Amino acid sequence: DTAVSQTPKYLVTQMGNDKSIKCEQNLGHDTMYWYKQDSKKFLKIMFSYNNKELIINETVPNRFSPKSPDKAHLNLHINSLELGDSAVYFCASSQSIGGGTEAFFGQGTRLTVV
Amino acid sequence: DQQVKQNSPSLSVQEGRISILNCDYTNSMFDYFLWYKKYPAEGPTFLISISSIKDKNEDGRFTVFLNKSAKHLSLHIVPSQPGDSAVYFCAARSGAGSYQLTFGKGTKLSVIP
Numbered sequence: 011d012t013a014v015s016q017t018p019k020y021l022v023t024q025m026g027n028d029k030s031i032k033c034e035q036n037l038g039h040d041t042m043y044w045y046k047q048d049s050k051k052f053l054k055i056m057f058s059y060n061n062k063e064l065i066i067n068e069t070v071p072n073r074f075s076p077k078s079p080d081k082a083h084l085n086l087h088i089n090s091l092e093l094g095d096s097a098v099y100f101c102a103s104s105q106s107i108g109g110g111t112e113a114f115f116g117q118g119t120r121l122t123v124v
Numbered sequence: 125d126q127q128v129k130q131n132s133p134s135l136s137v138q139e140g141r142i143s144i145l146n147c148d149y150t151n152s153m154f155d156y157f158l159w160y161k162k163y164p165a166e167g168p169t170f171l172i173s174i175s176s177i178k179d180k181n182e183d184g185r186f187t188v189f190l191n192k193s194a195k196h197l198s199l200h201i202v203p204s205q206p207g208d209s210a211v212y213f214c215a216a217r218s219g220a221g222s223y224q225l226t227f228g229k230g231t232k233l234s235v236i237p
Contacts, residue, residue, distance in 0.1 A: 014167070041223055053168070053213065053227040065223050100167050106223065112158055113225060115167030 016116035033101030042084035130228035147214030154216040
């Protein structure tokens with residue numbers, strides 16, 4: 011059973027398009043995240059949601075909009091895609107209370123904007 | 125400004141020997157440190173962690189050492205196995221209740237049979 015699953019695994023799209031990446035966790039965690047790994051291999055946090063509420067919103071263009079319909083899902087919508095958005099996007103989850111600090115990551119979505 | 129630094133992008137070690145991966149940090153507010161392992165085309169997998177109140181944590185072949193005064197931590201793998209070949213990320217949390225992990229750039233470990 012996959013603990014944190016994100017779809018699609020690969021996404022190739024043209025500049026200007028709008029796309030979504032879905033993420034689901036079956037661990038019962040109350041906090042979910044989106045991280046971006048750029049071409050320089052840095053893993054940087056983009057957003058964090060705790061119990062469906064936005065907790066962290068790093069300096070990310072407002073073309074990126076996370077949506078959390080429930081505690082188990084955190085989807086990432088990206089509007090007007092640009093070449094610089096090409097990266098690997100990782101979803102993750104953790105338990106804020108009573109659990110360890112470690113976050114569990116999905117397998118990543120490699121987004122290529124052409 | 126990199127708050128978590130892994131200055132060695134790669135490391136090669138013979139099977140059976142010790143692998144030592146290093147990590148330095150600059151933020152004195154970090155209170156919890158983690159190591160993640162990542163295989164190609166997979167997400168990072170949690171490996172081991174250490175609280176800032178400790179200086180050592182051991183789990184099987186993996187040991188993490190923390191030197192707070194030097195703002196340095198290291199991951200020791202002994203004995204190293206070919207399956208340990210992966211990218212290792214050091215990460216840090218800034219205070220209880222913080223939801224954010226700050227990652228280093230990673231060190232690619234190659235264990236040679």
